[in-house]
Amino acid sequence: MWTSPPPPPIFRGLATLLAFFGIVIAHSVILLGAALLGVLVTLSVQGRLRAFARFAGAVILPVGLGLMIIWGLVRQGTPDDMAEPSIRAGVLYATIVTLRLALLGAVFQAAFLALPTPKLVNLLHSFRIRGRGLAVIVSTLNLWPDFRRHVENIVAARCARGLMPDRRLITRLRQLPLAVRTLFISALGQGLERADSWEASGLIERLNTLGARANGASDCSPIAGAAWLAMAALWVIAATSGWP
């Protein structure tokens, strides 16, 4: 896991925004590839490489294949230059878009996924997200693992009761509305109870205090923040200069 002192939240957010901007304007396969390698090293240090591999397998790979087929074989060119067909130009364009997507995902994961909930509260608070918005985000992040288990349990229970006798598409489709109804009604009832108890216990005010207190905490390093910002700025300069 990450051991060096983290950058202050505002530096983290600004550096991420700069990095996103650089990714969108970068047009060099070598530059994008090198940046992806760098972020993958960061993810591996953070112990998040497996999460990225799952994302790459589920999203990047199918999109990349689709792009290769469309721009490399079907259209044989880039959207901007269709004068004469060129498989090479099409494949290059598909590679750039695929690398951009992979990098956008990897940077998002490296910047935010490694943050524990209290640090995320701190980050959101420093971006002026407070009150109800902050309460909703924190509660969703905490409720998601339980909710996901609940979804799995509903599917497992329906299978155990013999309500899914086969794996045919129509049988599975028929399960969807019934499973969602169970999920929605129980979640709504629990949500109302939870909101009543939050209101009674003054949770929103407590969250705001926690965020404000965390903002004053000294476990963040301004040097790390400056380093993050400097790296992001260098990245944007490299992306705009068209190097290499």
Add this chain to the structure above:
Amino acid sequence: MNSNNTRESESGNATSRKRILFLAVVPVGILVNLGIGTLVHFLKLPLFVDAVGTILVTILVGIPAGIAAGVLSFLLGGLLVNPVMPYFSGTQAAIAIFVGIMARQGFFKSIPRTILTGILLGLVAAVVSAPVIVTLFGGITGSGSGVITAFLLASGKSVLKSVILTGVSCEPVDKTVQCLFAFWLLRSLPRNLKARFAAGGYIRRNVDT
């Protein structure tokens, strides 16, 4: 003096009730948006059901809560499910606004009206998400509709036109299914839950409470 105090306490109660509804329903909308995706994944269904939570929250609590549920579900989805989800947050905001406008006119009152809303919502979603698909994804999102985009590109149409036409041909079906889903779920709510939402949102204009 007394009547002023009573009015202040009534408005305080109304604010508190609204706050409770927002706090109760927005996380549920987010979880439903993300959870249905998980359910679809477990059941291995060829669907892209990603806005039922946004539609339900908009009808139950109103447009601002719907926007919050939609945008936050795609931002948090970036952390929890798929890191490219945040780039489609704008589409969710557009869905909440459109559903709110239609629900205000009672367009979730009957099945034919709900189908019409779904078709129009699909067109809105297709147009709003097209620039993101073109700019970030180069025209392909990895779903089955990529075949249609490929066909349109091969016929010489521009990327933006191809993506919009693909969206216009696929999204209305997906969004109609989602609107019908929301229509049925709202009617399945127990009477006591429906009554709790009668004060906020558009449920009274669309469902008998």
